Amino acid sequence: MMSEDRKAWEKKQRENRILDKAQDIFFKNGYEFATIIEIAKAAGYNKRSIYLYFKDKEDIFLAVVLRGLIRLHQMLDKASQDQRIHDLGRAFFDFSLDHPDYLKLIMVYEANTCVYDPGSLKNSAPGSHKYLCQQETDAIADLITRLIATGIEQKRIKTSLKPAQLMLLLWGQVFGVMQIILMRQVRFQETYGISYEDLFAAFMEMTALALSGVSPS
Missing domain, CATH: 1.10.357.10 (Tetracycline Repressor, domain 2)
Incomplete structure (x- = not known):
């Protein structure tokens, strides 16, 4: 069974990947024109998965x-x-x-x-x-x-x-x-x-x- 520390580490890695991709999109397009779908696609996740990490x-x-x-x-x-x-x-x-x-x-x-x-x-x-x-x-x-x-x-x-x-x-x-x-x-x-x-x-x-x-x- 995966340890709690390992689970927390993997969760943090996924969060950081989403943020890295979102940051690129915000930098390029600005906050107003960025979308959750665009961020999810760039990170390799679906929209529902994004909501597991961010509100x-x-x-x-x-x-x-x-x-x-x-x-x-x-x-x-x-x-x-x-x-x-x-x-x-x-x-x-x-x-x-x-x-x-x-x-x-x-x-x-x-x-x-x-x-x-x-x-x-x-x-x-x-x-x-x-x-x-x-x-x-x-x-x-x-x-x-x-x-x-x-x-x-x-x-x-x-x-x-x-x-x-x-x-x-x-x-x-x-x-x-x-x-x-x-x-x-x-x-x-x-x-x-x-x-x-x-x-x-x-x-x-x-x-x-x-x-x-x-x-x-």
């Missing part, structure tokens, strides 16, 4: 988004060691260029599923992909907010905003800048007379000056 298409989508959020969280956490907002910005830049498809899916998730309130985790079942995505999102926001709070306490950041408010503003700004860069990445230098790397560096310099209370010259 619905959104559940599969959130499981893929979770992969991206975990990777982003890891990169931001590593970059936060020196307690500098600039390093977090650079880590987000690197993540966006290295994993643009994950970024697109995260943006869809943030726009449609993520909940922005202190009791957000109460709205989903513990251990579900929705719960785990929310947990990662909250952890990322908390990491950035704590870094900002430290900067304010040490007087490296001058602002009338509370840490969470400034976190939200910076998050929106860096998301917006990276979205523009990714949309216009082809022939960026020829079109704008500057590389997108240098443009982002200029954005980060302006942000650092604004946060320190120094007016750009």
Whole structure:
């Protein structure tokens, strides 16, 4: 008789195969146009078999988004060691260029599923992909907010905003800048007379000056 550990391992392998195929489809076609039937066919299963592992298409989508959020969280956490907002910005830049498809899916998730309130985790079942995505999102926001709070306490950041408010503003700004860069990445230098790397560096310099209370010259 197969051991419970072996059964659990095989189940996880099948789940990962479904997710790998679903990820390819989401990356190529986007969440809206992907179908369970398409995912099942790509994974070599029938539609009914998919429901043995995932509740619905959104559940599969959130499981893929979770992969991206975990990777982003890891990169931001590593970059936060020196307690500098600039390093977090650079880590987000690197993540966006290295994993643009994950970024697109995260943006869809943030726009449609993520909940922005202190009791957000109460709205989903513990251990579900929705719960785990929310947990990662909250952890990322908390990491950035704590870094900002430290900067304010040490007087490296001058602002009338509370840490969470400034976190939200910076998050929106860096998301917006990276979205523009990714949309216009082809022939960026020829079109704008500057590389997108240098443009982002200029954005980060302006942000650092604004946060320190120094007016750009």
